[in-house]
Amino acid sequence: MSGCSCAILCLIFLLLTVACSPDNVGGLTTYHVHVDASKIVQNLTHFWESTGFCPPLPHQRADQYDLSEDEVQNLALIGSVPLGGIKQVRIHWLLDLVTARLESGHPVYNFTLLDNLVDNLWQNGLYPGFELMGNPSNIFTDFENKTQVYMWRDLVYQLADRYIEEYGDGxxxxxxxxxWNEPDHHDFDNLNFTVQGFLNYYDACSEGLKKASPYLKFGGPGGACRQPSFSRICWALLEHCSNGTNYFTGETGVRLDFISFHKKGTPGYSMTILAAEMNTIHKIQTDYPKLKDVPIYNNEADPLVGWNKAEEWRADVRYAAMVAKVIVMHQKFIIGAGMPFSLLGNDNGFMNFHPNYFQQRTLLARFQMNKTEPRSVQFVRKPVLTVMGLLSLLGEEEVYGSTDLPDRNSLSDMNSPVDVLAAVHTPSLEHSSDSWQASVLVYSSNDTAEVVNPMATVQLNLNNMRPPENTTDMMYVLYQLDNQHSNPYNVWLKQGKPVFPTRQQFAEMRAAEDALRFGPKPFPTSGSMSLSTPLPRPGVLLLHVCAKPEQEPDQTTSVRLHKITDDTVLVLWDDKCVNSRCLLTFEVEFSSSSQKGPYKRINQRDQIFTAFVYSPTQISSGLPVTTVHGWYRVRAVDYWGRAGEYSLPQKL
Structure with a gap:
């Protein structure tokens, strides 16, 4: 057995042993965290920037969900995570948005509905996790039929070529x-999918994509990959890609650009996600050594099976802290062990249903305002989406970070309730708005359990927090996400759980969306600092240290206005061209008079998310505002108070 395989088996044993362990250090009230920004550990690829959802039945009417006003807002707000903190939305049944008719025995496809969804993703800086799943107008029936296998290849080619032509290769x-998602569950949309038929389908997908571009990625099997007696298609596909015969070329082996599976947690325990992953990775690498270097995706790594189960921990910071914990554990224990792990997806892009506004597996709380005329919908950001904004501030290189808890290889500390992930960012361009940065994320999580001792203290000992050029002008900001300050669900409970909140009640909930911010404050010129701060449980801390960029932030771009009601508008913008992560806030301004102004700032609270819901009840400055119709503009302000150029004004 190889050394790598031995290491995997040992790690599986450790994970399984401690998965149900109690909080081993629950008696501690102070945690010491040590960070050395000069010691590079490994790359940090932001492998967690993925979510997903499934439209409800019937699949053939997926457009009523995917293209609804509700989904338009849902995707816009998911896309508002700063710095592209969520990029992929993996969506089931996409091909049921395509319709087909036969002309002289040949299919003619209408992609209009799918075009609309892809364009909505693109507008919001997102892209699809594109499962080739669905049956356009039910014209396919059997993938052991050669004609239909070739028809499917041509469909996939047309689809990929269409979007390359529209949006470009990049x-x-x-x-x-x-x-197809979860093929061993046999939900095949009226298709007769034998094991051989699935392998034929796979080859048709692969060849269709390759015909459009040899650079398109394709993988699978996108299922649980449990024991072979249950997951026959999963293991048959891995065998096929490793040793089988390509249906179209006759060659041995078929390309597999990534291996995707779904490993979720058992109720209450995040460690079981890693244990299940390691067990499956070990079996794949043992049985199929040719695939040992293929990237691994767990694109449904949720703490609990069942998106619609109402769980109170999904409503508050427990869920956010648990997501952060799972990400840190993957970086340290799976990627750190040399596994080719490349994507961790939380399948939490769903939209909740009454009466569970916050408690389902969603990123936002949806309120369907059915008493308005016309009907409207409004969303409130949950802590689990806010934490994605904090994670986006991490750099691309992990640096040394440790706690005073037992060694990370020990059995007793594998499932730590507190841990740290530190990283640095080095700018790619000199003399720009970008600069050297260091970030330190600390989580405090007892998974989904109720917290007995909710408050502790963390002592941050920071060393060598200096950019390579020894810049001495640095600032730091500390973000704190906890249930006292960042809990819209608790606000909603105190309001009496309104089904149709008023504008004022929405304003109160949204006031609790963001993490509490301390600073910016000057960072010592020595590059070292010791900082003591409260550590709530559940909670997430993010310390962000920035060297002063030579230039102010660049221009904010792509302001868009989405009317929610006659007196409420969703303002959206893009931060891709700002070229600075060291942002104090975006300032959103409004003029009811003219494009030239005068303008007044309308977002009272500082924010780094790129979306703002504007309603007159949320306006201050001592001036009553009775309309949302007028001109809007946005600019970025950095930690030094320097403002970038305003966006081009947009009119509603």
């Missing part, structure tokens, strides 16, 4: 094209 090459 955008479509980011997509993860994937096989």
């Amino acid at each position: 955008y479509v090459e980011m997509w993860n094209f994937e096989t």
